[in-house]
Amino acid sequence: MSAEKQDFLQRSKEFWNPGKTQAWQDMEVDLVIDRREGYYLYDMDGNRYIDVHLNGGTYNLGHRNPELVEVIRRGMERFDMGNHHFPSLARTALAEELAKCTPGDLQYTIYASGGGEAIDIAIKTARSAMQKRKIVSLVKAYHGHTGLAVKTGDARFSVPFLSQDIEHEFIQVPFNDLNAMEDALRKRDVAAVLLETIPATYGFPMPHVGYLPGVKALCERYDALYIADEVQTGLMRTGAMWGITRYGVEPDILVTGKGISGGMYPIACTVVSPRCAGWLTKDGFGHMSTMGGAELGCLVALKVLEICQRPEVASIVHYTASYLRKGLDEIRAMYPDFFTGIRQHGVIMGLEFTPPEGAKIAMKHLYRNGIWAIFSTLDPKVLQFKPGILATEFLAEEILSRAEVAIGAAAAEALGHDGGGRRVAA
Amino acid sequence: MDKIIADLVDQPDSPSAMRSEADLILTRAKWASEIFRGYDRERTQAIVQAVAQAAFEKAQEYAEWAVRETGFGVVEHKRFKAEASSRGLVEYYRDHDFVNPRVDHERMIVEIPRPAGVVFALAPATNPIATVYFKILSALMTRNAIVFSAHPASRECCNHATRLLAEVAERAGAPDGVIQAIDEPTIPLIDEFMRSDKTSVILATGGMAMVRAAYSSSNPALGVGPGNGPIVVDDTGDCKKTARYLVDSKSFDNGILCTADSIAIVYRSIAKQLRIEMERVGAYFCKEDEISLLREFMFGAGSLNVKGVVGRDAPLIARDAGIRVPLRTRILVAPIKKIGIDEPLSKEKLSPVLAWFVAAGKSEAFTQARATLRMTGAGHSAAIHSSDPQTVLDYATSVEAYRVIANTALSQGASGLTTNLAPTMTVGTGFFGRSSVGENVGPMHLVHWTRIAYAKDASIDISSFDGKQLKFSGPLASAPSDGVPGEDSGSRAAPPAEPRAPVSPGNRRQAGKGRPVEEHTEVDLRSEIRRLIAEELRRNRGE
Numbered sequence: 001m002s003a004e005k006q007d008f009l010q011r012s013k014e015f016w017n018p019g020k021t022q023a024w025q026d027m028e029v030d031l032v033i034d035r036r037e038g039y040y041l042y043d044m045d046g047n048r049y050i051d052v053h054l055n056g057g058t059y060n061l062g063h064r065n066p067e068l069v070e071v072i073r074r075g076m077e078r079f080d081m082g083n084h085h086f087p088s089l090a091r092t093a094l095a096e097e098l099a100k101c102t103p104g105d106l107q108y109t110i111y112a113s114g115g116g117e118a119i120d121i122a123i124k125t126a127r128s129a130m131q132k133r134k135i136v137s138l139v140k141a142y143h144g145h146t147g148l149a150v151k152t153g154d155a156r157f158s159v160p161f162l163s164q165d166i167e168h169e170f171i172q173v174p175f176n177d178l179n180a181m182e183d184a185l186r187k188r189d190v191a192a193v194l195l196e197t198i199p200a201t202y203g204f205p206m207p208h209v210g211y212l213p214g215v216k217a218l219c220e221r222y223d224a225l226y227i228a229d230e231v232q233t234g235l236m237r238t239g240a241m242w243g244i245t246r247y248g249v250e251p252d253i254l255v256t257g258k259g260i261s262g263g264m265y266p267i268a269c270t271v272v273s274p275r276c277a278g279w280l281t282k283d284g285f286g287h288m289s290t291m292g293g294a295e296l297g298c299l300v301a302l303k304v305l306e307i308c309q310r311p312e313v314a315s316i317v318h319y320t321a322s323y324l325r326k327g328l329d330e331i332r333a334m335y336p337d338f339f340t341g342i343r344q345h346g347v348i349m350g351l352e353f354t355p356p357e358g359a360k361i362a363m364k365h366l367y368r369n370g371i372w373a374i375f376s377t378l379d380p381k382v383l384q385f386k387p388g389i390l391a392t393e394f395l396a397e398e399i400l401s402r403a404e405v406a407i408g409a410a411a412a413e414a415l416g417h418d419g420g421g422r423r424v425a426a
Numbered sequence: 427m428d429k430i431i432a433d434l435v436d437q438p439d440s441p442s443a444m445r446s447e448a449d450l451i452l453t454r455a456k457w458a459s460e461i462f463r464g465y466d467r468e469r470t471q472a473i474v475q476a477v478a479q480a481a482f483e484k485a486q487e488y489a490e491w492a493v494r495e496t497g498f499g500v501v502e503h504k505r506f507k508a509e510a511s512s513r514g515l516v517e518y519y520r521d522h523d524f525v526n527p528r529v530d531h532e533r534m535i536v537e538i539p540r541p542a543g544v545v546f547a548l549a550p551a552t553n554p555i556a557t558v559y560f561k562i563l564s565a566l567m568t569r570n571a572i573v574f575s576a577h578p579a580s581r582e583c584c585n586h587a588t589r590l591l592a593e594v595a596e597r598a599g600a601p602d603g604v605i606q607a608i609d610e611p612t613i614p615l616i617d618e619f620m621r622s623d624k625t626s627v628i629l630a631t632g633g634m635a636m637v638r639a640a641y642s643s644s645n646p647a648l649g650v651g652p653g654n655g656p657i658v659v660d661d662t663g664d665c666k667k668t669a670r671y672l673v674d675s676k677s678f679d680n681g682i683l684c685t686a687d688s689i690a691i692v693y694r695s696i697a698k699q700l701r702i703e704m705e706r707v708g709a710y711f712c713k714e715d716e717i718s719l720l721r722e723f724m725f726g727a728g729s730l731n732v733k734g735v736v737g738r739d740a741p742l743i744a745r746d747a748g749i750r751v752p753l754r755t756r757i758l759v760a761p762i763k764k765i766g767i768d769e770p771l772s773k774e775k776l777s778p779v780l781a782w783f784v785a786a787g788k789s790e791a792f793t794q795a796r797a798t799l800r801m802t803g804a805g806h807s808a809a810i811h812s813s814d815p816q817t818v819l820d821y822a823t824s825v826e827a828y829r830v831i832a833n834t835a836l837s838q839g840a841s842g843l844t845t846n847l848a849p850t851m852t853v854g855t856g857f858f859g860r861s862s863v864g865e866n867v868g869p870m871h872l873v874h875w876t877r878i879a880y881a882k883d884a885s886i887d888i889s890s891f892d893g894k895q896l897k898f899s900g901p902l903a904s905a906p907s908d909g910v911p912g913e914d915s916g917s918r919a920a921p922p923a924e925p926r927a928p929v930s931p932g933n934r935r936q937a938g939k940g941r942p943v944e945e946h947t948e949v950d951l952r953s954e955i956r957r958l959i960a961e962e963l964r965r966n967r968g969e
Binding site for chain 2 (some may be wrong): 206
């Protein structure tokens with residue numbers, strides 16, 4: 001590590017976030033990202049990393065995607081964030097496009113500046129529409145850190161701030177358990193069920209066949225709305241525009257964030273059906289957000305939607321997903337005692353390792369080998385492995401060739417011997 | 427969407443938007459080529475056969491479409507070229523193996539074919555369908571992906587054909603995206619494709635500017651230049667036959683091929699007799715004042731009148747030029763007195779108009795033939811009608827052409843349709859024509875070979891390589907979509923079986939038709955092609 005970097009990290013601890021800065025050093029990930037381009041990151045010492053974290057899909061289309069850069073550059077010559085009170089060309093244009101490309105009768109878009117705020121909007125909208133307070137989410141859920149969103153998630157992020165639910169309005173049920181879901185809904189006092197289509201921070205456990213449609217059916221039976229948190233599963237990551245449609249569910253409310261504005265200008269969107277949109281008609285001033293749906297972000301988001309829907313993209317996602325799976329299966333066969341499972345839908349992947357914190361070991365060795373992938377905060381035996389939707393075969397092969405070495409080294413560290421490593425003959 | 431917003435978002439003029447559009451298509455193509463290169467020969471041939479068959483069946487339809495859309499050429503000739511560039515081409519390369527290794531026992535060298543990867547192909551408006559067929563099949567035979575950019579004037583028929591063949595190829599088991607077309611090619615967009623590091627080789631056929639751009643792109647290119655074929659006729663041949671070949675060749679697709687004849691350079695001693703024979707089979711020799719009218723009509727604006735003459739019927743050109751000719755006229759012949767930039771009629775004409783130059787003898791004929799190609803068409807094609815091998819040899823040594831067609835029709839002969847030259851729609855103009863390839867381009871140019879070599883005195887048994895198989899990975903198995911009914915693997919223990927049934931002759935299907943591809947024997951196909959050609963030539967002669 002350069003002296004400059006050491007000095008910088010010191011200041012980071014002094015002025016930004018001492019705990020987090022130190023934690024990364026303890027995990028031996030000393031990343032300070034400087035320039036970035038496509039799916040590559042360069043740290044301030046010039047080391048290059050392939051980004052398969054993408055900030056949860058924020059950089060789906062690559063860092064500083066040139067088309068997005070161009071849109072925002074030209075946009076700035078005419079627009080700024082805009083005045084959130086007034087009808088806006090950019091906000092309405094994006095809302096129209098979202099209405100076109102989201103499932104079912106989703107129609108209105110309410111804007112936020114980030115995913116947490118968008119979840120709060122979804123919850124408020126559901127409560128207003130259903131005139132009920134309760135929200136059901138999953139054990140180990142994560143939907144953001146804002147006032148309502150944080151209460152739907154794991155205690156890890158609410159309790160330290162004394163912000164957990166104490167009025168029993170937020171119920172959490174285990175994933176993939178329809179009986180528990182039905183028990184929670186049976187009293188008909190639930191306004192909405194809030195689900196990430198594939199829970200990211202919990203390490204992408206995959207919904208069982210029939211689970212998500214089952215939840216939707218229960219919502220209909222017990223008068224609750226279905227809110228799909230598509231922040232990490234939307235925008236072609238499953239090979240379809242929205243993950244939820246792959247499971248045959250039409251939500252009442254859909255939340256998108258992160259990748260929607262390509263990592264260029266932060267906005268998030270809550271798209272709602274007319275059934276839920278009462279407050280927009282009765283009292284359009286009911287919720288406000290100065291930066292919500294900032295117009296520059298809307299312009300970028302329009303371009304993101306356009307790019308995602310090009311026919312080549314679905315094809316590239318399919319190739320990337322299948323090619324990486326083939327290679328990872330081969331690596332898995334070399335280290336069967338360490339690398340035990342792959343959870344996958346499209347380019348959403350969770351790699352399972354045997355040790356309870358196995359993903360942290362894998363993360364460290366991948367980092368040493370030039371790949372940046374993050375462990376799952378709420379299940380640290382699973383590594384989130386999230387390549388972009390425009391990946392080339394060149395990049396995919398490089399990911400695999402580096403991962404083969406890194407996972408071998410991680411297995412050796414975790415198991416205390418060479419952990420295998422013989423390629424199984426095809 | 428309001429226009430203000432649409433303009434800000436679409437930015438069709440922005441270089442970064444164009445670069446990204448090219449990049450996305452090429453990324454997909456690169457993926458396809460990466461998988462395709464792992465296909466074995468049987469699987470590859472099944473795809474090639476299915477595509478050739480579908481192309482062959484559509485030859486008439488696309489020939490009509492091309493003539494309708496571009497206004498160039500003759501339907502039946504375009505059909506003929508399309509048929510020759512589909513089943514004919516595949517038949518020609520039937521015994522060429524671009525997939526398996528070959529062992530050279532003598533030199534102790536083992537060679538493994540390595541496909542180029544992504545071929546970026548251009549098709550000219552003058553010869554759209556045959557070029558599309560030819561390039562797509564050449565790419566498929568060698569397990570390459572191909573991206574097509576049609577000339578704007580023939581975009582609709584070309585893109586339709588490209589997409590149809592893409593569909594057929596994929597249904598026959600080719601990787602997704604192995605054949606793609608560019609919706610709306612523009613010069614700057616094409617430039618992005620040509621300059622991209624994802625393009626492995628550019629297969630450029632078209633105008634000089636496009637070919638030079640291909641060579642300037644920094645990527646490997648097989649670019650071919652224009653033609654302007656001189657035909658020398660000496661006094662040793664059979665005038666009657668020569669006359670027929672000249673008229674058949676010049677009228678083929680109304681003279682639109684780059685291999686078409688430009689100037690007949692005839693010995694004075696036989697000029698009169700040859701002229702009489704040509705008039706018998708449909709040539710109209712223009713008189714002095716008519717030559718001026720024709721020159722003015724064809725080149726009056728300083729360059730070739732594309733709309734007025736290219737690929738049009740001879741009587742129509744004559745009428746528009748103000749010349750009265752019999753309706754049965756197949757070609758117009760314009761006697762000229764000199765060859766060079768100061769005689770426009772000696773340039774490339776892409777129409778059923780033949781210049782006619784009477785030479786004193788061998789020396790003058792040869793210098794004028796050289797002059798023709800030194801002006802335009804260097805490295806392309808030339809012809810000679812002579813029964814004296816020494817004359818043929820001297821001519822071929824003198825003239826700067828890499829094909830010299832002897833005693834037959836130049837247009838069809840140089841492109842390999844009626845000779846044993848490799849059938850092609852891309853004629854290499856070599857070093858004379860500032861190109862990297864001098865022969866008729868074919869699939870062999872889209873593959874390079876990795877060579878395993880041993881020391882000259884090594885005592886190894888090279889024959890132990892005989893019969894060794896390459897490890898073909900075949901199609902890519904689809905990754906599971908966990909939780910989606912029918913696509914969920916649960917905790918998959920082993921990679922799944924290949925999604926597609928291996929292709930065997932028994933289940934080879936003709937795409938979209940549901941009936942098996944006819945299993946032609948080699949003899950069948952060869953004789954069928956001969957029959958087609960003979961029929962074509964008969965029609966041309968008006969028999």
